[in-house]
Amino acid sequence: MTTTTTAIRKNRKQFSIAKLLLEGRAFLALVLIIVVFSLLSPNYLTWGNLLIMTSHVAIYALLGLGMLLVILNGGIDLSVGSTLAISAVFAGFMLRGVPLDLFGVTIYPSVPVTVLIACGIGALAGLLNGILVAKFKIAPFVATLGTLYAVRGFALLMTGGLTINNLSGREELGNTGFEWIGFNRIFGIPIGVLVMIVVALVLGLVLGRSK
Template sequence: MSATTTTAPAKPRSLNIGRLLLEGRAFFALIAIIAVFSVLSPNYFTVGNLLIMSSQVAIYGILSVGMLLVILNGGIDLSVGSILALSGVVAGALMQGVEIDALGVILYPPVWAVVVLTLCVGATVGAVNGVLVAIFKVPPFVATLGVMYVARGVALLMTNGLTYNNLRGSEALGNTGFNWLGFYRIGGVPISVIVLAVVALAAGLMLARSAFGRWLYASGGNERAAELSGVPVKRVKITVYAVSGALAAVAGLVLASQLTSAGPTAGTTYELTAIAAVVIGGAALTGGRGNVRGTMLGAFVIGFLSAGLVIIGVSSYWQTVFTGAVIVLAVLMNSLQYGGGPRKG
């Protein structure tokens, strides 16, 4: 006689409103910001203004994607604002022409060469961060803090504290088109927003569907366990910091193109904005948890909030207070959501 077993039907999951609000905080915050400022200013929620705000948010968003990758790995990158400035200065210097003393001539690289060389500079500086953290075991906070000062100092030395202006280029010199990133549109959408969309989509696909994405989550969640499982932890660390530096260079190119100028003080405190966007988007600062979708929402929350405060005429001092309050609230909610975070080994 065979025994039969019965399985109790699974209980339907009850809707937890508190958890829903906690996990979707960035989305609900963005909706609330749009609703409030639309009431306070009729010009806020218009197609033209939304495109302008999105173009400004693009810089924060591109930086935030790189920061997300680093934070998922359990690190932090305080140098992205300085890398942004250094990259802009490098692009500005190249647009001014490279003097060859031996030949007595000045070479003006085409814009595509300026972009490629600038991206190489950003990726190289980011890779230095990665090597310091992965190979020499320097704490990420200390390593990137030092590189932050070095990158900013090099930018100041290159310009002697001045700013490169009028970076549009010249047809006669064959280097026109630098302002294409900042001013041109495709189908009414700013190029900078399209660049952000491409970066976010590529990062999202990489995290969701590639072996590297699985390695990144694994090493950020529990580095020791990931290493024992065969994950190339050091290579992952160096790569994410290099990608963060390259994306900071992209943001620097976009900003310099929008302003048609590049200076050594650009990007000051942008690293804090990028970290805030990642935290508001629900990523755990302890690593291993987070996604691109939330980070994009976090970047738009900060950008749309700042733009709204400007539109209704709030003092810049109060803008800082409001933005800081939002960040503190996001960190508190992050703590409620994740508690102590994943164990590091």
């Protein structure tokens, strides 16, 4: 009886370890990559390099946090990259000036207004996906694939396939500060990383404290 119980516990333990390795394979792969590159270069595992890599990853991490909610509910969204692009394109166009030919003036929105409008554009794309999936019962894969091409096409049409440059703004126009969001640091940590951390903490509280 004791031998049988010990064998069952041993099998359960082995199964748990195997399950842990299977579920954590992405994290283990990340650890392996860090170890290998740390051995290859003495500059890899340094504070400055970690901050640079984290600032580059922050944008995709924010997209991943939003995608987490979608996947937890059994859905998928293929249009997040294109939605990011169209939001950025709108932000760039607004910072460079919105011409109102009817009145003969050009409006230069401030950076907070530009950020809010750009986020609103992304929210509208998400709302469109939600309507297609929830109201019209279109499969999320198909709906978001269509949104991906539509949104990406619109972004390319607005820019002509070119990059929008010169977003530093001018003080007399009141549209400066956009570069501060992307390149400045608080306590030595990039702004994007701080935004990512705040969003991750809020999302963790929402998932852990609510249904």
